[in-house]
Amino acid sequence: MSNAKVLPLLDPEPAEAVAPCCPPLTERPFSAEEAERTAPMFKALGDPVRLRLFSAVASHEGGEACVCDISDVGVSQPTVSHHLKKLREAGLLTSERRGTWVYYRVEPSVLAAMGQLLTAR
Amino acid sequence: MSNAKVLPLLDPEPAEAVAPCCPPLTERPFSAEEAERTAPMFKALGDPVRLRLFSAVASHEGGEACVCDISDVGVSQPTVSHHLKKLREAGLLTSERRGTWVYYRVEPSVLAAMGQLLTAR
DNA sequence: CATCTATGTTGACACATGTCGAACCAGTGC
DNA sequence: GCACTGGTTCGACATGTGTCAACATAGATG
Numbered sequence: 001m002s003n004a005k006v007l008p009l010l011d012p013e014p015a016e017a018v019a020p021c022c023p024p025l026t027e028r029p030f031s032a033e034e035a036e037r038t039a040p041m042f043k044a045l046g047d048p049v050r051l052r053l054f055s056a057v058a059s060h061e062g063g064e065a066c067v068c069d070i071s072d073v074g075v076s077q078p079t080v081s082h083h084l085k086k087l088r089e090a091g092l093l094t095s096e097r098r099g100t101w102v103y104y105r106v107e108p109s110v111l112a113a114m115g116q117l118l119t120a121r
Numbered sequence: 122m123s124n125a126k127v128l129p130l131l132d133p134e135p136a137e138a139v140a141p142c143c144p145p146l147t148e149r150p151f152s153a154e155e156a157e158r159t160a161p162m163f164k165a166l167g168d169p170v171r172l173r174l175f176s177a178v179a180s181h182e183g184g185e186a187c188v189c190d191i192s193d194v195g196v197s198q199p200t201v202s203h204h205l206k207k208l209r210e211a212g213l214l215t216s217e218r219r220g221t222w223v224y225y226r227v228e229p230s231v232l233a234a235m236g237q238l239l240t241a242r
Numbered sequence: 243c244a245t246c247t248a249t250g251t252t253g254a255c256a257c258a259t260g261t262c263g264a265a266c267c268a269g270t271g272c
Numbered sequence: 273g274c275a276c277t278g279g280t281t282c283g284a285c286a287t288g289t290g291t292c293a294a295c296a297t298a299g300a301t302g
Contacts, residue, residue, distance in 0.1 A: 026184075026232070030176040032195065035169035043167030047290080048156035051163070055151040063147070067249065074153065079291055081250055086289095100248060100299055111147070111241055118236035120229065168260080188279065200261055202280050207259095221269055221278060 024119045041114055044090035049073050050083045057093060057104050064105040145240045162235055165211035170194050171204045175213060178225050185226035 022034045030038070045051050056070035057063065071080045084104060087093040092111075093104045143155045151159070166172050177191035178184065192201045205225060208214040213232075214225045 025172075025176045026179040026227075028176075028180045029191075030173045032169065032173065035172040035176070039167055039169040039172045042163045042172070046160055046164030046167040048153065048160040049290085051146075051156040051160045052151045052153065055146045055149075055156070058147040059149045070150075071249095075290085076292055077249075078251080078293080082290075085250080097249090097298080102249060106147075108241065111239055115236055115239035115241070118232055118239065120232055120236070170260085192279095196260085197262055198279070199263080199281080203260075206280085218268080218279090223279060 021113050022117060025117050026120060038117065040090050041092065041110065044087050044092055047083065047086075049075055049079070050087055053080065053083055054087055054092060054106070058106045058111070062105075063108065064103050066101045066103050068101060070104075142234055143238060146238050147241060159238065161211050162213065162231065165208050165213055168204065168207075170196055170200070171208055174201065174204055175208055175227070178214060179227045179232070183226075184229065185224050187222045187224050189222060191225075 022030065022038055045054060052073045053070055056073075057065045060069065067080070067084070071077060073080065075083075084093065084095070088095055088104075092107055094107060095102055095104050097103075143151065143159055166175060173194045174191055177194075178186045181190065188201070188205065192198055194201065196204075205214065205216070209216055209225075213228055215228060216223055216225050218224075
């Protein structure tokens with residue numbers, strides 16, 4: 001597979017990955033189960049350092065970035081790793097090791113799902 | 122603390138400018154200042170109870186609800202009040218006392234701003 | 243194999259947060 | 273005035289979270 005991914009605008013249908021989570025917040029009151037499932041995603045973005053890391057990855061070329069490119073956020077390297085792990089556990093990022101460096105990329109379906117949650121009725 | 126003049130409700134300040142906050146997370150890496158300003162909104166929605174309360178208010182008739190209508194989320198009433206205060210401090214809700222009851226309503230501009238943040242490029 | 247560089251993990255700490263019961267405040271009605 | 277109801281604040285506690293230094297691990301390179 002020669003790596004010819006410049007900007008995958010037309011992704012293959014992710015469908016059942018994250019989409020069937022929940023309706024917009026304004027549609028009807030969330031159930032306890034829906035809230036328990038959805039809150040961690042917001043929580044993951046609720047820290048300034050994580051927000052910067054996520055934004056750095058999401059805005060990077062192809063929605064993918066090496067740790068070395070984004071780790072300048074004013075905290076120590078272990079702390080960066082800790083926050084990246086949190087973002088990974090929340091399902092917002094995925095990581096992959098290629099040789100010496102580790103690359104993080106955004107989970108596009110999650111971004112879309114969160115956007116839908118905040119869609120005004 | 123025997124200060125008699127206390128008016129905890131009807132704060133004149135809450136929910137100032139939140140709309141003109143930041144570009145989408147995917148546009149460019151967030152600065153420290155942008156992240157510090159934006160993260161609290163996500164943090165406020167990062168708790169299941171607060172997410173249910175916010176959803177209950179947002180989905181209610183006219184985007185407004187009495188506390189008595191939404192306080193059935195499985196925690197005590199002081200805890201409900203505590204979470205509603207957090208949502209107010211984050212600029213997501215505003216409160217108003219009308220007679221016996223206190224009504225909370227969503228800040229529509231905030232909802233739109235957060236939706237824009239998650240808009241995919 | 244030895245060593246260096248890039249990340250992740252562990253342990254420890256201070257601090258923030260969610261939760262409750264009790265006390266308090268604001269209106270309504272007796 | 274008094275009691276009652278809705279809602280907030282206070283005080284206290286257990287748990288969670290962000291942070292770092294120290295250590296551990298994975299590849300690359302000599």
